[in-house]
Amino acid sequence: MSTGELRVLRAGVLTTVQDLGRPGLAHLGVPRSGALDAPAAALANRLVGNRPDAAVLEVTLGGLEVVTSVGRWVAVTGAPAPLHVGGTARGLARATWLAPGERLRLGAPPAGVRSYLAVGGGVAAPPVLGSRSTDVLAGVGPPPVRDGAVLPLGAPSGPPAALDTPRPPVPGPLRLLPGPRADWFAADALERLRDTSYVVLPASNRVGLRLDGPPLPRVRHEELPSEGMVLGAVQVPPDGRPVVFLADHPPTGGYPVVGVVAREDLWQCAQLRPGDRVRFAISPAG
Amino acid sequence: MRIREVGEHAFLVEVDDAGSALALAAWARTTGVEATDVVPGAGTVLFDGVAADLAERLAGWPGPSEAAPGGLVELPVTWDGEDLDWVARRWGTDPDGAVDRLCGIELVSAFCGFAPGFAYLTGLPAELAVPRLETPRAQVPAGSVALADAWCGVYPSASPGGWRLLGRTDAPLWDVDREEPALLAPGTRVRFARG
Numbered sequence: 312m313s314t315g316e317l318r319v320l321r322a323g324v325l326t327t328v329q330d331l332g333r334p335g336l337a338h339l340g341v342p343r344s345g346a347l348d349a350p351a352a353a354l355a356n357r358l359v360g361n362r363p364d365a366a367v368l369e370v371t372l373g374g375l376e377v378v379t380s381v382g383r384w385v386a387v388t389g390a391p392a393p394l395h396v397g398g399t400a401r402g403l404a405r406a407t408w409l410a411p412g413e414r415l416r417l418g419a420p421p422a423g424v425r426s427y428l429a430v431g432g433g434v435a436a437p438p439v440l441g442s443r444s445t446d447v448l449a450g451v452g453p454p455p456v457r458d459g460a461v462l463p464l465g466a467p468s469g470p471p472a473a474l475d476t477p478r479p480p481v482p483g484p485l486r487l488l489p490g491p492r493a494d495w496f497a498a499d500a501l502e503r504l505r506d507t508s509y510v511v512l513p514a515s516n517r518v519g520l521r522l523d524g525p526p527l528p529r530v531r532h533e534e535l536p537s538e539g540m541v542l543g544a545v546q547v548p549p550d551g552r553p554v555v556f557l558a559d560h561p562p563t564g565g566y567p568v569v570g571v572v573a574r575e576d577l578w579q580c581a582q583l584r585p586g587d588r589v590r591f592a593i594s595p596a597g
Numbered sequence: 598m599r600i601r602e603v604g605e606h607a608f609l610v611e612v613d614d615a616g617s618a619l620a621l622a623a624w625a626r627t628t629g630v631e632a633t634d635v636v637p638g639a640g641t642v643l644f645d646g647v648a649a650d651l652a653e654r655l656a657g658w659p660g661p662s663e664a665a666p667g668g669l670v671e672l673p674v675t676w677d678g679e680d681l682d683w684v685a686r687r688w689g690t691d692p693d694g695a696v697d698r699l700c701g702i703e704l705v706s707a708f709c710g711f712a713p714g715f716a717y718l719t720g721l722p723a724e725l726a727v728p729r730l731e732t733p734r735a736q737v738p739a740g741s742v743a744l745a746d747a748w749c750g751v752y753p754s755a756s757p758g759g760w761r762l763l764g765r766t767d768a769p770l771w772d773v774d775r776e777e778p779a780l781l782a783p784g785t786r787v788r789f790a791r792g
Contacts, residue, residue, distance in 0.1 A: 334646065337634040338622070339779040340709035439773050449713050450754075451773065491601035491609045537710055537717070539636030539643025541607045563638055563710030571604030 315381030317430060319460040320414070323374025326456040327445035327517075328436045329427075330366040333452075336440060337562035341451055343542060344444035345558045347517055347581035348425050350480055351389035355429035358386035358406045360469035365433030366443040368456065370426045373419040377428075378412055383464065384431040384471045385409045388479075390423025390582060404479070406471035423582040432465035447517045448559040482579050484592040485555070485572045487545065492567035495531040496547070500569060503527060504545075504591045509553070513585040517559040519546075520580040522589065526551020527569065540564045543572035545591075555580050600652055607645040610655060615707035615719045617661040618642050622708075623784055630654050637708040637783050639717070667705070667784035670768075672751065673792025674742050678762035684727055684744060698725070699763070699789055704749055706785040714753035714771030716781035721747045733759035740765040742789065751781065766792065 319326070329352060332345025346352035346369055356365050368375065373392040384406045387394050394401045397413040409415055409430070417426060436443045436453040445452045456462070489501055497503075509522035527547050540546070544556040546566045555572055556564075557580055572580070573594060583589055599611040612618050615637075622637040625644070633646025644651055676696045685695035706716035726747040734757060737743070741752045743760035750760060753770035770780045781787060 334633045337636045337643075337645070338709060338783055340711060340713045340715050440778065451713060488602070488604050491603045536639030536641075537708070538609060538638035538641040539634070539645065541603050541643070541645050543604060561710065562634075562636060563708065568603070571607075573605065 314432065314435065314466050315379055315383070315411075315464045317434065317462045317464055318378050318380070319375070319456055319458065319462065320378065321374060321376040322456045322458050322460065323370055323372065323417075325371040326375055327369050327447070328366050328434050328453050328456065328462070329369045329444045330433075330442055331364050332444045332558060333440050333442035337539060340449070340562055341440065342446050342448050342559045342562060344442065344446040344452065346427065346444075347558050348389050348427065348578040350578050351425070351581075352427045352429070354404065354479065355386045355388040355427040356433075357472050358388070358404065359384040359429045359431045360406075360467060360471045361429055361431065361433050362468050365429065365465065365468070366436065367430075368428040368434060370417055370428060371424060373417045373426065375417040375428065377415050379409055379430070379464065380411060381464070382408065382410050383467065385415060386429050387417065387426055388429075389426040390420035392420040392426040393418035422584075424584055425581050430464055431467040431471070435463040435465040446559050448561060480575065480578060483576070484590040485576045485579065486594040487570040487572055487591045488594055489570045490568075492535070493569050495529055495535070495567040496569055497528045497530055500527050501593050504553070504569065505593050508588045508590055511583045511585050511587045511589060515583070515585065517557055519557055519560060520555040520583060522553050522555070524552065527553065529567070531567075535565050535567050537563045537565045540568065541571060543574060543577050544568040545570050545572060557581070598655065598658070600655070603643065603645075606647065607643060608647060608651055610642045610644065612640060612642065613661070615639050615717070616705075619705070619707050619783055620661040621655075621658055623665070624658055625655075628657070638710075639707070667786055669786040669788065670780060671788045671790055672742075672766045672768050673790050674764040674766045675792050676764040678742065678764045680761035681763050684761055684763060687727055688725060695763070696791065699749075700791065704787040706781040706783050706787060708783050709779060709781075711750075712753060712756055714779040714781065715750060716779070716783070716785070716787075718749040718781070718787055719747070721749055723747055727761050729759040730761065733757050737762065738765060740767060740770070742766060
């Protein structure tokens with residue numbers, strides 16, 4: 312089947328190309344990157360019959376408008392941005408046919424932050440170091456999508472999925488596994504984390520979810536020699552306010568990590584808005 | 598060696614120093630220890646995306662003495678950095694003397710971080726350590742050769758930075774189209790020269 316292109320009429324606040332990212336290069340200082348709400352991006356790909364590694368568009372707070380040069384199945388998941396295709400309202404999280412020249416428009420989602428648009432065949436922007444993901448920290452990968460951008464599409468790899476795809480996960484407290492540097496904090500730090508309702512700060516982005524709340528006091532005050540950081544690490548800088556590291560996090564860091572958010576809960580960090588409240592649950596409990 | 602759990606999928610292994618971390622990371626790669634990422638740090642190695650038997654595998658590490666030396670890169674540098682005079686005074690010499698001193702040391706890339714291809718070079722004697730700037734510069738030019746504590750680094754791209762600037766090099770430090778994108782990947786030996 313012939314490949315085509317996706318023309319971006321309006322890109323909104325921030326739209327990036329994302330796939331599974333480029334893990335395995337942290338030792339060279341390259342962030343892993345990839346879709347922030349990974350289950351939503353995976354669902355969108357399944358719905359249109361794409362392989363799991365196909366690239367999608369990650370749309371921040373809606374405002375995207377695109378047309379394609381060829382007919383393709385499309386699906387929108389993640390933050391529930393109102394979807395219009397050719398002026399007609401369409402449902403989310405299901406495959407919808409987008410005819411050539413027909414306009415697809417995503418409005419502002421009433422909740423959540425990031426919506427995912429999958430197109431049959433995937434967005435075929437040139438890969439960099441094995442991935443098409445835009446990394447906003449280090450600038451690896453394609454630049455953020457701008458108004459007027461023309462993105463190549465790959466050849467469709469399969470038919471759209473049936474409607475009964477797995478249910479999206481349900482939100483809840485972020486399960487936190489203590490360590491590796493929980494011993495740098497006061498003995499009651501984990502209880503404080505568990506008992507605090509943190510407020511999401513506006514400086515949150517693809518690098519990290521920044522939280523406001525009573526500072527977590529440290530008992531060790533020396534500098535931590537730089538060490539490797541993982542996805543979901545809850546790093547505590549000198550101001551005592553936790554930052555949950557997301558896909559574009561720096562691969563090494565010099566502030567202690569009090570715990571790590573369970574991988575299955577990280578999608579929530581992609582959908583929390585500034586001002587939203589979030590809690591941690593210490594796992595295993597007790 | 599102490600192994601700390603990092604979430605469900607990773608372990609942080611504490612070793613004596615950056616040299617040991619580099620040696621352990623190199624050993625893990627060459628002996629096929631299963632991990633998505635093996636990330637040496639200043640005194641640790643992070644194994645991310647690992648099999649559960651990591652501790653057993655690491656018990657086979659013969660120790661830091663087994664590290665095979667990496668390739669040598671010579672970097673020609675124009676020594677006109679804004680902090681060269683300051684560093685020279687701190688070292689009790691003049692700019693020429695400081696450059697001679699630095700060019701006489703073989704450094705080793707211990708780990709990368711901060712930015713793609715930004716290598717933390719170790720080998721500077723402790724008495725030459727310098728504090729970081731109290732207020733980082735908003736913009737440090739690409740190719741800047743700089744010091745902080747006993748680390749030496751070369752900025753692969755322009756960025757904010759708090760290290761003391763000694764000079765600059767035109768060497769291509771980072772190129773995503775090269776098979777090895779980082780010129781100074783961990784383990785690489787480095788010598789500065791007058792360029």
